[in-house]
Amino acid sequence: MRIALIAHDKKKPEIIQFAIAYKYVLKDHQLYATGTTGKRITEETNLPIHRFQSGPLGGDQQIGAMIANNEMDVVIFFRDPLTAQPHEPDVSALMRLCDVHLIPLATNIAAAEIIIRGLERGDFEWRKTINKQKESDK
Numbered sequence: 001m002r003i004a005l006i007a008h009d010k011k012k013p014e015i016i017q018f019a020i021a022y023k024y025v026l027k028d029h030q031l032y033a034t035g036t037t038g039k040r041i042t043e044e045t046n047l048p049i050h051r052f053q054s055g056p057l058g059g060d061q062q063i064g065a066m067i068a069n070n071e072m073d074v075v076i077f078f079r080d081p082l083t084a085q086p087h088e089p090d091v092s093a094l095m096r097l098c099d100v101h102l103i104p105l106a107t108n109i110a111a112a113e114i115i116i117r118g119l120e121r122g123d124f125e126w127r128k129t130i131n132k133q134k135e136s137d138k
């Protein structure tokens, strides 16, 4: 599965803890992240991560483009609901695209744990069927 990892600044310690705790699951997947989140997670875990721009510079939109192209299977996005973000429209657009394309989206650690355990059990195999279907429709 292709997984996007994103966290706003105040949530970065949480996503790092999450990545350390679930490294044993994440290592078997293709990982993508916005700039600073990806850098911090790689530094702490050594997981290989494809890094996009930092969020405020367009990283959320780059991940959104992957979703629109059916190139992303899961989004884990630890949002900070208590701090205004200069790129709030990009954040909303990314979450909207997850809903448009039925991409599982966790916006906090409680939901992310459910998703990651589902990944571990193979609950997301339905994504592979959809991906195959979409490829053959092209």
Ligand SMILES: O=C(CO)COP(=O)(O)O
Residues within 6 Å of the ligand: 006, 007, 008, 009, 033, 034, 035, 036, 037, 038, 053, 054, 055, 056, 059, 060, 091
């Ligand atoms: O702002 C972000 C998501 O909206 C995250 O960007 P960084 O990972 O570059 O901090």
